[in-house]
Amino acid sequence: xxxxTQLGSHVSVSEGALVLLRCNYSSxxxxxxxxxxxxxxxxxxxxxxxxxxxxxxxxxxxxxAEFKKSETSFHLTKPSAHMSDxxxxxxxxxxxxxSYKLIFGSGTRLLVRP
Amino acid sequence: DTAVSQTPKYLVTQMGNxxxxxxxxxxxxxxxxxxxxxxxxxxxxxFSYNNKELIINETVPNRFSPKSPDKAHLNLHINSLELxxxxxxxxxxxxxxxxxxxxxxxxxxx
Numbered sequence: 507x508x509x510x511t512q513l514g515s516h517v518s519v520s521e522g523a524l525v526l527l528r529c530n531y532s533s534x535x536x537x538x539x540x541x542x543x544x545x546x547x548x549x550x551x552x553x554x555x556x557x558x559x560x561x562x563x564x565x566x567x568x569x570x571a572e573f574k575k576s577e578t579s580f581h582l583t584k585p586s587a588h589m590s591d592x593x594x595x596x597x598x599x600x601x602x603x604x605s606y607k608l609i610f611g612s613g614t615r616l617l618v619r620p
Numbered sequence: 621d622t623a624v625s626q627t628p629k630y631l632v633t634q635m636g637n638x639x640x641x642x643x644x645x646x647x648x649x650x651x652x653x654x655x656x657x658x659x660x661x662x663x664x665x666x667f668s669y670n671n672k673e674l675i676i677n678e679t680v681p682n683r684f685s686p687k688s689p690d691k692a693h694l695n696l697h698i699n700s701l702e703l704x705x706x707x708x709x710x711x712x713x714x715x716x717x718x719x720x721x722x723x724x725x726x727x728x729x730x
Contacts, residue, residue, distance in 0.1 A: 538717050544661075549624075549710060549721040557717070594661055600717050607676060608653075608719055610663040 508533045508599050512611035520619045525569075525584040527614045529597030532578060537599045539580040540608070541571055544594040553595075556580060567591070592618045623647050624722035626711050632728045633701055640697045641725045643711030651675075652694040653712040653719065654686060663710070669694055701729045 513528040531537055538557050542550040554565025561573040571582045580597060597611040624645045633639050645652060653676075654666040667686045668676035674686065683699045694711060706729045711722040 540718070542721075547724075549723040550663075550712075552718065552720070555718060596663065607665060607668070608717075609665075613661045613663075 508537070508601065508607075508609045510597050510599050510609055510611035512595075512597050512614050514614055515612065516615045516617065518617040518619060519587045521589055522586050525582070525587045525591065525616065527582040527595050527597075527616065529571075529580045529582065529611060530578050531580060531597070531599045533599055533601065535601050537601065539571075539573060540598040540600075541565065541569070541580075541582050542596045542598060542610075543567075544596065544613075546593070550596065553582070587616075587618045589618050589620065592616055624711055624713055624720050626709075626722040626725050628725060629723065630726050630728075632730065634730055635701055635703060637701050638697070638699045639701060639727070640695055641709055641711075641727070643694045643696070643722060645692055645711075645713040645720070645722075647713055647715070647720060649713035649715050649720075650691060651714045652688065652691075653714070654694065654696050655710040655712060655721075657708040657710060657724070659707070667694075667696075698727075701727075703729050705729050 509532045511530045540555045541553040554563050556573045564570045569584045598608045600608050627642045651670045653668045657663050666680045669688045672688045685697045688694045708724045710724045712719045
């Protein structure tokens with residue numbers, strides 16, 4: 507069975523500092539991996555995804571993530587945090603494009619201090 | 621041009637009532653979903669339809685009944701509402717595993 511673990515329910519950074527949100531997954535087949543962002547009282551927006559190919563994927567708003575199979579990780583980073591990055595971030599895994607099931611982590615709330 | 625839309629955005633009702641939430645997508649996707657997000661923000665899939673056919677039913681009480689009249693619509697009907705049904709319900713649609721979410725319906729059962 508697939509699962510996703512996001513370490514840290516809350517992460518607080520200063521504006522301009524590096525953002526690092528951690529995600530580890532388990533999957534019995536090559537996974538598709540996703541990061542979604544949820545702003546207050548809104549739906550989920552796809553930040554980036556890994557399917558196959560290049561393991562470093564770039565997304566919207568300056569975010570990127572690296573798929574590391576040996577570590578079963580897909581951590582999300584951004585070099586310099588903006589106040590507008592404050593939101594809830596969800597990592598998710600699916601079993602490829604034929605899978606209809608997306609398994610989400612428990613989410614990490616990013617707080618950005620001025 | 622909203623890709624995935626849901627109505628209503630907010631729904632407040634009393635225990636025991638029956639209510640419906642509607643979802644429409646204009647992306648031409650074949651697969652649609654319902655997710656439940658609880659008060660701790662945890663997201664869990666409830667149902668998935670592919671080409672109007674139910675393909676995922678994740679041990680959801682049978683008080684919840686999804687209906688897909690066509691590929692672009694997936695509605696969720698809930699009978700005999702309970703306090704524990706209070707949550708945000710998200711509709712989504714997908715192409716090749718990449719899911720697009722609606723804005724959510726916040727259901728409050730009193």
